[in-house]
Amino acid sequence: SYxxxxxxxxxVAPGKxxxxxxxxxxxxxxxxxxYQQKPGQAPVLVLFYDSDRPSGIPERxxxxxxxxxATLTISRVEAGDEADYYCQVWxxxxxxxxxxxxxxxxxx
Amino acid sequence: EVQLVESGGGLVKPGGSLRLSCAAxxxxxxxxTMHWVRQAPGKGLEWVSFISGSPTYIYYADSLRGRFxxxxxxxxxxxxxxxxxxRAEDTAVYYCARNYGVKKAFDYWGQGTLxxxxx
Numbered sequence: 001s002y003x004x005x006x007x008x009x010x011x012v013a014p015g016k017x018x019x020x021x022x023x024x025x026x027x028x029x030x031x032x033x034x035y036q037q038k039p040g041q042a043p044v045l046v047l048f049y050d051s052d053r054p055s056g057i058p059e060r061x062x063x064x065x066x067x068x069x070a071t072l073t074i075s076r077v078e079a080g081d082e083a084d085y086y087c088q089v090w091x092x093x094x095x096x097x098x099x100x101x102x103x104x105x106x107x108x
Numbered sequence: 109e110v111q112l113v114e115s116g117g118g119l120v121k122p123g124g125s126l127r128l129s130c131a132a133x134x135x136x137x138x139x140x141t142m143h144w145v146r147q148a149p150g151k152g153l154e155w156v157s158f159i160s161g162s163p164t165y166i167y168y169a170d171s172l173r174g175r176f177x178x179x180x181x182x183x184x185x186x187x188x189x190x191x192x193x194x195r196a197e198d199t200a201v202y203y204c205a206r207n208y209g210v211k212k213a214f215d216y217w218g219q220g221t222l223x224x225x226x227x
Contacts (some may be wrong), residue, residue, distance in 0.1 A: 030211075033214070037153075042218065049208065084152075096167065097158070097212055101152050
């Protein structure tokens with residue numbers, strides 16, 4: 001079955017750029033969605049269809065998807081961006097939804 | 109304002125059953141596919157099931173099919189998840205989420221309800 005691989009953790013200094021990857025076989029042929037989850041809270045959609053932002057999500061959040069890797073990029077990182085981030089796809093061949101294992105973003 | 113409010117969680121013994129509910133408001137519930145997603149303590153997100161608005165289409169994660177049953181009552185703007193033959197590994201926060209788009213993003217989530225399976 002299809003699998004999504006994320007690094008367990010990423011660390012970045014405030015004001016710098018964080019990149020969180022999501023790997024999968026030919027993931028570029030899927031639409032990838034990204035969620036932010038802070039402790040004790042429900043996940044929040046931050047990007048959908050690879051790079052579209054829901055209303056209210058800052059332009060600092062961007063995405064790209066090609067080949068075997070999708071990437072969530074957070075520019076000018078702030079302390080409030082510290083959270084777990086999950087990638088997600090829908091596998092049309094099985095009509096199943098898949099999540100990556102999650103990446104904990106630490107702001108130094 | 110879109111709101112999703114889960115209820116029905118609690119402590120249940122192994123082998124027991126529980127029915128979770130998700131009350132929806134602020135949108136035309138019958139027009140949306142809805143999902144259940146769970147998260148074990150300290151673990152990642154795991155998709156459980158989805159049901160289309162009609163509800164013609166129902167799908168489950170392979171590991172859960174046969175024990176869990178998703179349903180909905182569009183007249184009551186409510187989504188349900190029947191959990192049977194519960195195991196310790198089913199202990200998790202269960203979220204309901206609204207589907208967005210053909211590629212199934214989740215644009216709104218409830219706050220979750222905790223299910224604890226323990227003797």
